[in-house]
Every structure is written in structure tokens, then in C-alpha cells.
Amino acid sequence: MAIQPPAIDDQMTVFYSGGDKRKAGVRFxxxxxxxxxxxxxxxxxxxxxxxxxxxTVKTHIISVYAPTETSPDQLKDDFFNQLQQMLDSLP
Structure with missing residues (x-):
């Protein structure tokens, strides 16, 4: 089954998780x-x-913008701790 892209005149809603500086962030x-x-x-x-x-079923969609391997260890540790806590909180 192919997914059709929205038509040019469709209204779209954006959900954004980034900060004001727009250095990172994830959008739906x-x-x-x-x-x-x-x-x-x-x-x-x-x-x-x-x-x-x-x-029909409540669906949780998780999007991940993980730190790169060259990022500081503390940043990576914090990210993966948040990810694990979030996964543990979902049914």
C-alpha cells in the first residue's frame, strides 16, 4: 500500500520539540x-x-534525535537515561 503525499492546498499542523535556538529538535x-x-x-x-x-488502537510514536558518538559522554548518558525512563513509562 502506497502512502500518498498531502496535496499542496492541505492544511498542516506541526508539533515541535526543539528549543528557541533551533540547534536541535524533532518535528511531526x-x-x-x-x-x-x-x-x-x-x-x-x-x-x-x-x-x-x-x-482503533492508541499509538505512541517516538522520534529520536540521538547525540552523535563524538558528543560528550554526559550528554549521551543523559539522553539514554531519558529515553529509558520514557520507554518504561509507556504501556
Missing amino acids: MVTSNAARSVIAFQPISERLPVFTING
Whole structure:
């Protein structure tokens, strides 16, 4: 099954988890029709949001913008601790 891209004139809603400096961040962009099914958007950090949609089954979508291998160890440790805590909190 192929997914059709939205038409040029479709209204879109953007959910953004980044800070004001726009150095990092993750976005979800959905059509206005799909936005009606959004029941939660939780920006855990600028690198880690959880997007929850309601449908036949409640679905949690996690997007990850992980630090690179050359990033400081503390930054990586903090990120992976947040990721683990978030995963543990989901059903």
C-alpha cells in the first residue's frame, strides 16, 4: 500500500520539540484531518518527543534525535537515561 503525499492546498499542523535556538529538535507534521486524532504530544526534551494518536488502537510514536558518538559522554548518558525512563513509562 502506497502512502500518498498531502496535496499542496492541505492544511498542516506541526508539533515541535526543539528549543528557541533551533540547534536541535524533532518535528511531526500531520494533515489537519490527522491532527484531530492527536491526543498527546510530549516533548521530553529537544531530542525526544512522544506523539500519541487515537484510533482503533492508541499509538505512541517516538522520534529520536540521538547525540552523535563524538558528543560528550554526559550528554549521551543523559539522553539514554531519558529515553529509558520514557520507554518504561509507556504501556
